[in-house]
Amino acid sequence: xDQLSVKDEFKKQPISILFVCLGNICRSxxxxxxxxxxxxKEGSQDLIKIDSAGTYGGHTGALPDARMRQHAxxxxxxxxxxxxxxxxxxxEDFDLIxxxxxxxxxxxxxxxxxxxxxxxxHRMTDYLQKIPIDHxxxxxxxxxxxxxxxxxxxxxxxxxxxxxxxxxxTI
Ligand code: 4NP
Numbered sequence: 119x120d121q122l123s124v125k126d127e128f129k130k131q132p133i134s135i136l137f138v139c140l141g142n143i144c145r146s147x148x149x150x151x152x153x154x155x156x157x158x159k160e161g162s163q164d165l166i167k168i169d170s171a172g173t174y175g176g177h178t179g180a181l182p183d184a185r186m187r188q189h190a191x192x193x194x195x196x197x198x199x200x201x202x203x204x205x206x207x208x209x210e211d212f213d214l215i216x217x218x219x220x221x222x223x224x225x226x227x228x229x230x231x232x233x234x235x236x237x238x239x240h241r242m243t244d245y246l247q248k249i250p251i252d253h254x255x256x257x258x259x260x261x262x263x264x265x266x267x268x269x270x271x272x273x274x275x276x277x278x279x280x281x282x283x284x285x286x287x288t289i
Contacts, residue, residue: 133283134167136212137242138204138222142172145218145254145268147182147199148190149242152269152276155195166283169212173225175203186257189265193273209235214288216240216279219253244289245278246271 139145150170157166182197190197209231215238217223223241230236243252254271257264282288
């Protein structure tokens with residue numbers, strides 16, 4: 119299959135993705151912003167729905183953390199998502215629910231309303247192609263390096279996720 123036909127095949131299958139972290143102000147809105155950027159670059163925005171949420175609702179309505187927005191902006195990502203908590207309806211509305219770390223993964227397992235819903239939960243780090251790490255570290259109490267590391271990991275994983283969607287594999 120040449121490149122054009124791979125893209126055409128991919129275009130026939132809409133998919134919806136929800137990125138999940140704890141507060142929905144650092145990691146998952148960054149994954150959301152990076153994925154939007156990649157999807158828009160290849161013109162697939164009508165077929166790939168992207169959103170993010172947190173397992174903790176304490177920052178509901180807030181923009182991403184100012185430090186996260188600043189670091190993301192340096193790489194060309196404008197983060198405008200407003201924080202919200204994961205809801206039961208998300209397990210109906212999204213095909214893939216992607217956790218940033220083991221705590222998020224375990225919380226999502228508890229929230230899932232059925233065994234079918236539980237199958238939608240994946241780990242962000244399963245899509246990494248270059249960086250060897252098994253979770254996206256929480257940068258909230260870290261310095262600038264922590265935020266840069268999150269963006270490095272998320273750029274790698276979002277590229278891998280898009281590739282796996284294109285190939286029809288979602289892990
Ligand atoms: P996030 O980071 O889960 O990547 O959005 C955090 C944001 C807020 C808190 C912890 C982590 N908090 O404790 O409020």
